[in-house]
Every structure is written in structure tokens, then in C-alpha cells.
Amino acid sequence: MLVSRQNLRIKYVRRLHQKKFRDSEGKFLIEGIRFLEEAINANWPLEAVFYEPSLESGDRGRLLLGNLSKSGAALIAVDKLLFSEIADTESPQGILAVAKKPLEFDFNPVEWSKAQRDLLVLVDGVRDPGNLGTIIRSADAAGADCVFILKGTVDPYNTKTLRSTMGSIFHIPIINVDDRRGFLTGLLAGGWKLVVGDPAAQKLLCHADLTRDTVLVIGSEASGVSADLHKDAGSLVKIPMPGRAESLNAGVAAGIMLYETVRQRMAAGRIIARP
Structure with missing residues (x-):
């Protein structure tokens, strides 16, 4: 479980709150149980999922984590206090993910x-x-x-x-x-x-x-x-x-x-x- 602010993965997530870094990396953050469920239903490519261990105590959370594991995304447990620092919402639901932006296409x-x-x-x-x-x-x-x-x-x-x-x-x-x-x-x-x-x-x-x-x-x-x-x-x-x-x-x-x-x-x- 990640507990340090100095962890490179944590630093990476923090930087993705900045537009310039999102643009350069072609990634963005999605947060919350429902949002992650939507991403799974859409077969959206997810790179890594950060979650509080308490999420596993509920049926919906366990199901979501199981489906995310099947999708191939890396699942990374994060200390609750540390998670609140990388989340964007005032009352975090204990899960967020690094998602890939869609590829650009030519509009004809x-x-x-x-x-x-x-x-x-x-x-x-x-x-x-x-x-x-x-x-x-x-x-x-x-x-x-x-x-x-x-x-x-x-x-x-x-x-x-x-x-x-x-x-x-x-x-x-x-x-x-x-x-x-x-x-x-x-x-x-x-x-x-x-x-x-x-x-x-x-x-x-x-x-x-x-x-x-x-x-x-x-x-x-x-x-x-x-x-x-x-x-x-x-x-x-x-x-x-x-x-x-x-x-x-x-x-x-x-x-x-x-x-x-x-x-x-x-x-x-x-x-x-x-x-």
C-alpha cells in the first residue's frame, strides 16, 4: 500500500491535475465509483487504478475492483489520508484511475x-x-x-x-x-x-x-x-x-x-x- 507523498506514482497522479501535463502525456484522471463503472462499460483503456483498501469492504466496491482487475489495469492501494490529497473531490469515494485520451482522428x-x-x-x-x-x-x-x-x-x-x-x-x-x-x-x-x-x-x-x-x-x-x-x-x-x-x-x-x-x-x- 502506498503511504508516501514522494512515491513516483503519487507524484505522477498529482501532475495529471495540470492541463499541460495531461496534454503532453495523453492521459487524464477519472474519479468515483460510478465514473469507473461507466469506463468499464465503455471498455475505456485504463492504465492504473488507485483505491483505498476500505473500498473492498462493500459489495459494489469489490465487484468494481474485480472488473477493473479483469480489464488489465494495475490496481494500487493507497493510504486513506494520502488518497484524499490526490483526489479532486471534497468527499472522495476512494477510487480514481489514470485513463488514456482517445486517439485523434481526421475529420472529413x-x-x-x-x-x-x-x-x-x-x-x-x-x-x-x-x-x-x-x-x-x-x-x-x-x-x-x-x-x-x-x-x-x-x-x-x-x-x-x-x-x-x-x-x-x-x-x-x-x-x-x-x-x-x-x-x-x-x-x-x-x-x-x-x-x-x-x-x-x-x-x-x-x-x-x-x-x-x-x-x-x-x-x-x-x-x-x-x-x-x-x-x-x-x-x-x-x-x-x-x-x-x-x-x-x-x-x-x-x-x-x-x-x-x-x-x-x-x-x-x-x-x-x-x-
Whole structure:
């Protein structure tokens, strides 16, 4: 059982709380019983699992550790006090794991359109981890094909973001966009339509055609989407708000836009579920 803060494995876990180190290593941390159960169900590659020995005293904990052992991940017992220092939550459940980030892949907008993988979410400048996690979770629930993250957005592998996804991080591809201009140029050349939410827009969301090759663009609450995305937008739309609230947070707005898309596609007889 690990008891020292100076242990190299413990130091490695500590460093994975930093985005720069996560990026360089291609790893991230997941924490909690339910989150680890989701990872197993998704056959997600786990490198090492750190747990408090007390976890073995409960049926659910023993079952989880047994399944993790079968997955090939290294199981490492950690002293309770030391575990509380490497965990990110205020009330740790006594288990966390080092997981591998998914491999990047080439996005071909033309081929995806032909295959009817035609609903994307593009996140621009959302800084709140809870909002980004909600966007990812909503995109997963609505059957979106991918969530693309532009620079200036909070890291999707931030532990607070991960918890907010409620496991959806394992179900839908999350891709960081490095070449912003090249990515947008490829989308437009491939016939995709950027649908940008803007409270000042004239068109209502429900009046935009969201049935094919749609990219829902979600900006930050503070400043909305960037100027270049406004310029490239195929539709500027607003969510009707007959009440007195001035705005919606980014996570809620994304959910509304996604489910208007689902509604339109169901009405058009489209199969919306991802395989």
C-alpha cells in the first residue's frame, strides 16, 4: 500500500491535475465509483487504478475492483489520508484511475455527410467546466456525432468538466481544434451549415432548417461566439424567451438547440440514434 507523498506514482497522479501535463502525456484522471463503472462499460483503456483498501469492504466496491482487475489495469492501494490529497473531490469515494485520451482522428466533412454523421457541436470560448460538461452530456443524449472544442474553451479533461459529463465523455468523440481557420473552411466547403445562437438574431431557432449537415455553435455567456463564426454562420438564430430573464447559460442553450434539432429530424422521419 502506498503511504508516501514522494512515491513516483503519487507524484505522477498529482501532475495529471495540470492541463499541460495531461496534454503532453495523453492521459487524464477519472474519479468515483460510478465514473469507473461507466469506463468499464465503455471498455475505456485504463492504465492504473488507485483505491483505498476500505473500498473492498462493500459489495459494489469489490465487484468494481474485480472488473477493473479483469480489464488489465494495475490496481494500487493507497493510504486513506494520502488518497484524499490526490483526489479532486471534497468527499472522495476512494477510487480514481489514470485513463488514456482517445486517439485523434481526421475529420472529413464530406465523408461524414455522406454517412449521415451530420450533427456536430462546436464550442467556442466556454470557460465554465460545468457548462462544458453539460454541453457534452446533452450532445451525447441528443445523438450528436462529435463535439469540437475551439481554443479558449475550458479543457474537456478538467476533472470538474468530466464529472459534469456524467460519463458521456466515453460515448461521444471530443476533438480539440488546433487549426481553427482550416477547420471552418473545410466545414463550409463540405456544405455544412453553422447555426449560431445570438440573442440579437431576427430568426427564431425553430425557423432554421436543422435537418441536415448542421453544426450547432455554442459561445460563452459573457461574450457569445467569436466574430469569425458570426461571419461564417449559415443561420443566426435566437431562442425565444418570453419571460424576464435576459439570457440562458451556455449549457441550457445548447440543450435547447440540440433538442430542437432532434424534434425537426424526428418530424422529418430521420433515424437520429447513433449506432
